[in-house]
Every structure is written in C-alpha cells, then in structure tokens.
Amino acid sequence: MKKIFLPFALFSMAACASDSEDFNTSNDASIIGKWYIEKVEVFKSKNQQTQTMTSTECKKKSTHEFKSTNMTSITFAPQGNNCIQTDVVTRNYTFNTANKKFWYEGEQDYPYYITQLTQTDMVMEDRLEDFDNDGINDVITRFFKRID
Known part of the structure; x- marks a missing residue:
C-alpha cells in the first residue's frame, strides 16, 4: 500500500516539480x-521528461x-x-499544515506534499x-479541482 495513493495509483502516469511558494495559507x-x-504529471528522472495525463469525463467522476x-x-x-463505479475506500490520514505533509495512518514514512492549496485548486506531489x-523514484504531481 505504501506505493499506492488509493484508487488513482493506476491513473498516476505523470509529474512536474512545484514551488512551495505556490502554497496559499489563506484561512479559506x-x-x-x-x-x-484534473490531471497527473510524472517527471521521469531517466530522461528528464514529463508525461502528462488528463482525466477523461469518466475519471472526473472519481472523487x-x-x-x-x-x-x-x-x-x-x-x-x-x-462509466461505472468500481471502488469505494475510506482511510484515516494526517495533514501537517506546518510542513505541508500528508500521509495515511501507519504510513508516516511515505508522505505526500501539498504544494499548492487554494479554495478551488490543490496540488499534491x-x-x-x-x-x-x-x-530513482520519479516525481508524481496530481492536480485536484474542488467540486464543492
């Protein structure tokens, strides 16, 4: 499970580095x-190239x-x-706002980083x-859009 970010691990075929200065600490x-x-980017260290994959309308139904x-x-x-529902998974998590780390319960050694957060957008790397x-582990960046 340490290498899987829930059901979108298969979807994760892409990544690009983001600056932490994009992080919005607004109360909202x-x-x-x-x-x-919305999309996933994988920055591959072997050839220094970024592969981008955008969500289909069916994938956008995944929440x-x-x-x-x-x-x-x-x-x-x-x-x-x-387009059919294939899975529902609920997991406990921790989000440390000080260092912007996100991890699932019992997986503290496998963090995700929230590199941008606004009222409508979130970028997780x-x-x-x-x-x-x-x-060499590659950089996977997921670009989220808020639904509600």
Missing part, C-alpha cells in the same frame, strides 16, 4: 471537501472527499460505453514510485 484554503483529479481525519475515494472507470525503472 483547506483540503477539507470533495475533489477530483476524493477529505474530512477532518479521513478521506473517502470513490472510483469510476469506463466499461464498454458506460510524491516521490514514492519509480515509473521508468532507473532506480
């Missing part, structure tokens, strides 16, 4: 709420609802000509997987 900016992933101590992800995937098999 919070991870609490319902989000979908990640952050509550004060847990997050519920509802995953949708295409099946034939339909991690270095937990080696997509290009060069022995």
Whole structure:
C-alpha cells in the first residue's frame, strides 16, 4: 500500500516539480471537501521528461472527499460505453499544515506534499514510485479541482 495513493495509483502516469511558494495559507484554503483529479504529471528522472495525463469525463467522476481525519475515494472507470463505479475506500490520514505533509495512518514514512492549496485548486506531489525503472523514484504531481 505504501506505493499506492488509493484508487488513482493506476491513473498516476505523470509529474512536474512545484514551488512551495505556490502554497496559499489563506484561512479559506483547506483540503477539507470533495475533489477530483484534473490531471497527473510524472517527471521521469531517466530522461528528464514529463508525461502528462488528463482525466477523461469518466475519471472526473472519481472523487476524493477529505474530512477532518479521513478521506473517502470513490472510483469510476469506463466499461464498454458506460462509466461505472468500481471502488469505494475510506482511510484515516494526517495533514501537517506546518510542513505541508500528508500521509495515511501507519504510513508516516511515505508522505505526500501539498504544494499548492487554494479554495478551488490543490496540488499534491510524491516521490514514492519509480515509473521508468532507473532506480530513482520519479516525481508524481496530481492536480485536484474542488467540486464543492
């Protein structure tokens, strides 16, 4: 589970570094709420290139609802000509606002970093997987949009 960020691990085929100065500490900016992933970028260390994957309309139905101590992800995937719900997962998490680290319960050694947070946008980055098999974990950046 340490290398999987819930159901969108398969979706995570992309990443680009973001500056922490993009982080908005406004009182109105919070991870609490319902989000979908607009796109994912993977910066591959082997060739120094970024692969970008944007969400299809079906993938945009997949939501990640952050509550004060847990997050519920509802995953949708295409099946034939339909878009069907494939999974629902709820996990406890911790978000440290001081260092902008996010991790799931029992996985403190595998953090995600919130590099941007506004009322409508959130960018989450991690270095937990080696997509290009060069022995160096690649940078995966997920761009979320708030639904509510």
